[in-house]
Amino acid sequence: MKSFDVAVIGSGPGGYVAAIRCAQLGMKTTLIEKYNTLGGTCLNVGCIPSKALLDSSHHYHDAITHFEEHGIDIPGDVKVNLKQMIARKQGVVDQTTKGIEFLMNKNKVEVFHGLGSFKDATHIMIKGETEETIEAKNIIIATGSKPSTLPFIEIDKERIITSTEALSLKEVPKHMIIIGGGVIGLELGQVYNRLGADVSVVEYMDRIIPGMDGALSRELTKVLKKQGVKFYLSHKVKSVTRKGKEVIVGAEDKKGADVEFKGDYCLVSVGRRPYTDGLNAEAAGVKLNDRGQVEVDDHMRTSAANIYAIGDVIRGAMLAHKAEEEGVMVAEILAGQQPHINYNLIPGVVYTWPEVAAVGKTEEELKEAGVPYKSGQFPMRALGRSRASMDTDGFVKILAHKETDEVLGVHMVGARVADLIAEAVTAMEFRASAEDIARMSHAHPTYAEAVKEAALAATEDRPLHI
Structure with missing residues (x-):
């Protein structure tokens, strides 16, 4: 059985950064990732691919709206090659994830591909192509999050989709209905709005990006409306059904009246949930709270003395850079240092x-x-x-x-x-x-x-x- 000073479960920005920092500080470190590629949600189906599509669609939007004013004349029609746009996005993702593999090799972090689950507080069983158990003095849970949905919505991954599927569509929607006016929905909504889709955002709260300063919300609403995005605020979604290629979203407006939206795609973007499926946390004495988050103290320590948790799987903002800071913090705590994070x-x-x-x-x-x-x-x-x-x-x-x-x-x-x-x-x-x-x-x-x-x-x- 292989033994390590530190085992990190999950290779997103929090996990892989924690592994690098542990290795830099002289600890024998392993990284466990259930998927074939490293990088977690952020690199594979989150931050990086969405920015690639935002940049590509921005170039197209500028070409059809601003180039002439800049004195750039393009003969013929400017057309969207969505297949190439998605392929370029995937190329960016592949290059980035290969970079994480390079960093693991450079820092002598041993990588296991497979589902990591606790046997007890110091032993992790890894189920991949083969099955093996490793031992670790300290363990860092960095299993991240998955897209949330509403209990009455069935995600079919074809017409009723999450952000993951929205990053790889094979056609530009005619009318994309987005449930949720948060960061992810607005970013992907702008991508497809630029490419020619009608976009309707249905938001339960009375404003978009509700966690940010009200002035930012008002300004972004004004600008996106000018770009053609339609907003339906203070609307409670009650049903989402599909009939062939049509998706029907039933909602209730702030006056209690029923409203119906029809489109060919519905992006469900109502936040993310902590992901601990298959972790078997209870076997290690690790407590979860009623929101499914791993409970930690101010030093990221769980209810098990040698086990820590970071990133989206614990309380706080679900941000890649927050997870990175926590990963570094845990590594330095394990090395006997006294790091600090100012969450404000x-x-x-x-x-x-x-x-x-x-x-x-x-x-x-x-x-x-x-x-x-x-x-x-x-x-x-x-x-x-x-x-x-x-x-x-x-x-x-x-x-x-x-x-x-x-x-x-x-x-x-x-x-x-x-x-x-x-x-x-x-x-x-x-x-x-x-x-x-x-x-x-x-x-x-x-x-x-x-x-x-x-x-x-x-x-x-x-x-x-x-």
């Missing part, structure tokens, strides 16, 4: 175009907590860089403490704000004030100037360019 400073991003990004407290949260604050906002349309690229939608909003000027939250909509948010995270990690950001030199012309201007607006209400 883990950014959230929506990769639509314009992008949406945020970190820290929302305005609603500050009001509810009774924290005195001031707000500074600057529109992207006032930037020369935005006008040059025709990306004038959006803004940057900075929330700072009214008395100390410490930055409490930063909320952005605009071009490349998924990258810009790192500036806000850095500033807040070092407890910067709005004035600190306002006094930093920002290159001109850049989108980042909006951050400086919003900080000026928050500090003394004196932005320079509006």
